[in-house]
Amino acid sequence: MKIFRMVAVVAGLVLAGCGGSEEPGDDTPPATCSAANCTGCCFNNTCQTGNTASACGKAGAACLKCASVQVCKTDQTCGVDPASVWRVQPVSARISASNNGSSWDGDNSPPDVFVAMACPGSTVATVTPEVESYTPAWSTGGCTATAGQLLAERWGCQLGDSDLSVNDPMTDVLTYQLTEAHFVEGNLTLAASGGMMSMTVQLQKQP
Numbered sequence: 001m002k003i004f005r006m007v008a009v010v011a012g013l014v015l016a017g018c019g020g021s022e023e024p025g026d027d028t029p030p031a032t033c034s035a036a037n038c039t040g041c042c043f044n045n046t047c048q049t050g051n052t053a054s055a056c057g058k059a060g061a062a063c064l065k066c067a068s069v070q071v072c073k074t075d076q077t078c079g080v081d082p083a084s085v086w087r088v089q090p091v092s093a094r095i096s097a098s099n100n101g102s103s104w105d106g107d108n109s110p111p112d113v114f115v116a117m118a119c120p121g122s123t124v125a126t127v128t129p130e131v132e133s134y135t136p137a138w139s140t141g142g143c144t145a146t147a148g149q150l151l152a153e154r155w156g157c158q159l160g161d162s163d164l165s166v167n168d169p170m171t172d173v174l175t176y177q178l179t180e181a182h183f184v185e186g187n188l189t190l191a192a193s194g195g196m197m198s199m200t201v202q203l204q205k206q207p
């Protein structure tokens with residue numbers, strides 16, 4: 001009988017000890033940041049406002065850090081500021097060695113290459129300087145427009161060879177639709193067309 005009583009006492013002490021270690025809330029999972037409790041974005045499990053370039057986002061999604069040329073737009077997505085002004089500047093090109101098998105110029109010299117272009121929102125074309133070369137390069141003669149205009153409408157250009165009498169077109173009129181990626185990268189490369197093998201165009205944000 002004494003043994004049974006001792007066992008009962010020990011069992012009671014063990015059960016009491018187990019119960020005493022429990023604290024209220026021990027089984028409550030850690031709080032998480034999600035669409036259920038965050039209208040902005042989540043960073044390190046903490047809700048952010050989601051309207052800054054360093055932490056942009058909404059509906060409890062993971063915060064994004066916008067690229068250096070981007071802002072956190074009113075819809076809480078990263079993108080270039082539509083009101084910002086950009087210069088579209090051809091910087092270099094590669095020209096084919098011949099004009100459909102003939103020399104570009106009568107004296108067999110390299111062509112005098114220029115680029116005529118028009119930016120969205122402008123009714124006046126701009127033209128780069130003429131450069132006598134199969135690999136011309138330019139730093140002036142581009143056109144300007146807002147990022148919003150360039151994202152909404154196509155940019156157009158045409159390469160030509162300047163001659164004394166009549167300028168020879170090197171390409172047809174080419175049009176390109178710029179994207180957010182082009183602004184982030186800061187440039188675009190035009191594929192071969194006519195006498196142009198390629199051309200690199202820079203997008204330069206203006207002050």
